[in-house]
Amino acid sequence: AQSVTQLDSQVPVFEEAPVELRCNYSSSVSVYLFWYVQYPNQGLQLLLKYLSGSTLVKGINGFEAEFNKSQTSFHLRKPSVHISDTAEYFCAVSDLNTNAGKSTFGDGTTLTVKP
């Protein structure tokens, strides 16, 4: 079984400030890790993914995340946020053991960027 914990349900931040959205996971098997963004009344869109290799992964819209195996974390960061980054962010882990690779999602973090 696997689980994902997003440590902050809401993160308010001012425009051009840095932001970190925290994600911890637990799993008995190896997993792949993803961050998705969801804008109002839309589906989820992939921001970035960690499959293997370098633990620092870069994604779209200037976001990056660092995989830390010892701390079982996959925190999302952006050095300078924009108003347009206001959205819901979901961390997810995907099970390697099945062909379907079902994902377990965290409960989401609402990022609100204020002017």
Place this chain on the structure above:
Amino acid sequence: DAMVIQNPRYQVTQFGKPVTLSCSQTLNHNVMYWYQQKSSQAPKLLFHYYDKDFNNEADTPDNFQSRRPNTSFCFLDIRSPGLGDAAMYLCATKDRSYQPQHFGDGTRLSIL
């Protein structure tokens, strides 16, 4: 562009009246998922298909059924919608276990 398309975007139905939501994909992915997402919550997996193999989540109500007539299309049938079924329904596809999911924009279902 290859994509996942959900129709309709907004659906209103009456309490107890059957409703069908549709999803199509041009990605030719093996796996298709249906999720239910309520306000300010994570998507909740209802079921998924790996090719034609259907997999129901243990806590998916019997009221929810699905059909996948071919690789491109998948349908979600709610036989007797209750007020608690009002939600956003998301369809997603995936090619390989290590790949991310590709989501449609969802269908927002309202129950009168």
